[in-house]
Amino acid sequence: MSTVTTPAPVERRESLDFIRTIVKEQTQDGRYNGRVVTRFPPEPNGYLHIGHAKSICLNFGVAEDFGGICHLRFDDTNPETEDMEYVEAIQRYVRWLWFDWKDKLFFASDYYEELYDFAERLILDGKAYVDSLNEEEIRQYRGTISEAGRPSPYRDRSIVENLDLFRRMRAGEFPDGAHVLRAKGDLAAANMKMRDPLLYRIRHATHYRTGDAWCIYPMYDYAHPISDAIENVTHSICTLEFENNRAIYDWLLDSLFNEPRPHQYEFARLVLDYTIVSKRKLLQLVEEKHVKGWDDPRMPTLAGLRRRGYTPEGIRLFAQRIGVDKTNSRVQIDLLESAIRDDLNARAPRVMAILRPLKVTIANFPEGKTEWLTADYWPRDIDKEGTRDVPLTREIYIEQSDFSETPPDGWTRLRPGGEVRLRHGYFLRCDEVVKDPATGKVVELRCTYDPDSAGKPSGAARKKSAAVQWVSAPLSIPAEVRLYDRLFTVPDPEDVEPGKTFKDYLNPNSLEVLQDCRLEPSLDAAQIGERFQFVRQGYFIVDPDSRPDALVFNRTIELKEGFQAPGREEPAPNAAIARSASRATESSATPTGADNATGSVSQQRERARAANPSLAQRYEYYTNVLNLTPEQADVLTGDVAVADFFDAAVSRHANPRALANWTANEVVRELRGRSIDQLPFGGVELAELVQLIDQQAITNAAAKTVFAEMLANGGHPAAIVKRLGLDQSLSEADLAAAVDQVLAAMPAKVAEYKGGKTALLGMFTGQVIKATGGKASPQAVQELLKQRLDNGAN
């Protein structure tokens, strides 16, 4: 049997994630002429892990979905940490996931010359300078999050001097740290990243690709955006912690390139329960021998997962199912495991293996006889065919856990005097239990089989007994089987108690090696990397440690447990405890009632009133005389222009309450940064609109339409109403017709409504109002709808 070697089709999500939504819009509006170019930009200084898999699936997946391409670019701008070994490993695992970068393999180090030229151009444009402060001084000068930075004394060097210095930096005239190239950003920027970010530093180090050709190296914030632009990337997708860096990204590309240029979008990185992905910590696990290496099957590296037996398809399925969003989240391990099982279920042939053997002698089976029974590789529900023969002999092994002297309720396996089916074979009855007199441990079962029961239905009496796996004692083959459990005992190993480290949460039982396992003989020729389901136990893969006649299997994952045998040790009981504990911590934070508003926006308005007595007076007037709520008055008096707008409205139409609502809710929302007097209409026009509502000349819904029109093009409400034909001239007959038409068009929904789903009334209402062009009044519509629907008249 060999495992399938083409990617299985992966299920699709029905809706687009926010990145794909953006890409779709932009391909449709032609911004990039329909081009979609993404990139996966690893730094070759470590191994890929499950978190990278999410990013790979996103970047390559988006390209695939929109007929574009994803570049594989190594972001190798730090000579001290990078290595060719990682470059190769990374390529290997991207390919393993079945992704293809075609001929688009790039290295930032190939752009060093170009990058350098752009830097000179920035200098020439007066946008970058050589700073000669040392590292500590630069930190000092940068300020903190609450205080602005100060300009470096070297910030105003002349272009000529900057150019000269920068060229000499390149020429190797200075030692490490003597100078850096910095962008002229904004030292007072609240975004720390914009306080004159470093572009180049001096490093007399040998680069794994460029050797000693360079002694200045670009920083990520400089190299990354320009590399994207050089490659004509359209969508540069990265994780959330780079959100602040986007300001540099945009600043740099706007300085150097024209639209359409690349743009950066950020998504939330994967955080998986019971897993760490920090390079430093992973390295520590390897170096301190908590695991056997980078590809230890307990490691979250792609190397580890592969060796464990996880499939690329399963991992892609997992990525598909967790989706992409900007919410920081923790994914339960079940989601991953379930995806892997789903994939393996359809592709791993079933075989019989005994992990913890219990000897069974079948008393009525002739000594020396071997009966070959035909066994299917696949269960009925899998659409695949294939069989092999398994030998039955007088002495066999079954799983220790399939026998119990004192079984609990609901036990379907073997018990003294009880029966089970030998899978693919006969029924077996346990007649006698043989124990070690010294320990009292069960060492053998004496049984008899029913020679007439092979291949026949179990019958009612035997229906609820299990069908257990077994192997011939003399004809089975030995194997080592390695059982893995989660590496950590807590969901979040990085969330450590004081005085502890993540290593204190290592699961001591994460690996269990079974030496005395017995496999059915068909497994004799199993190849490294082949996957099987050991019936009723889980999915297993042949480990590279295997030698001829000394097979080693890794348990990829257990089958979903439908029944937990009592007495069987649960390896990670702390899991449930830890989980409920973490939940308790989460919910222990009880919201406290807010006394005084301290939000910055409300503070600004308060400050405005404090600074301007006229606003303060108006606040009093609005609350005391016009009877507005404090909240309304607050919003209206935070800005003179807004208050003026409102006053103008009130003087035109004396309904302060309604005008306040419109101003505070609808008008303010549309400002979005601009001042209220930049709107194409004023308070007077708003008042005219409200007056039309008050006079019942138009409905509220129609008023919203008019408002949108005023917003777009200005104009007088009455004129717009006329132009749009929104006068409330809907006759009762017209309304009734609209209602009937809507109901007739949706018989299924009507039935649902009558079945009790009254929430549909809103939907019907909306439909009718739309059908009448906003002319119908909601109250009238709903009254009529209820009449029609509740009378049950058909």
Add this chain to the structure above:
RNA sequence: UGGGGAAUAGUUUAAUCGGCAGAACAGUUGACUCUGGAUCAACCAGUUGGGGUUCGAAUCCCUGUUCCCCAGCCA
């Protein structure tokens, strides 16, 4: 404490214009089964709190709360 982000079932996520809160995983129950698997069916369960606008709010307005990121010559 400044700036930037994010809050929808236990978990990960959907929800065109303001109009039916929909899935998957987990859990529970049942059917089926020569895997206590798979499959099928059903159930459980949700809009971060408080106000407001509206006939109608996850969605709009106001106001709280919580969480994440930023002060590397790392990426």
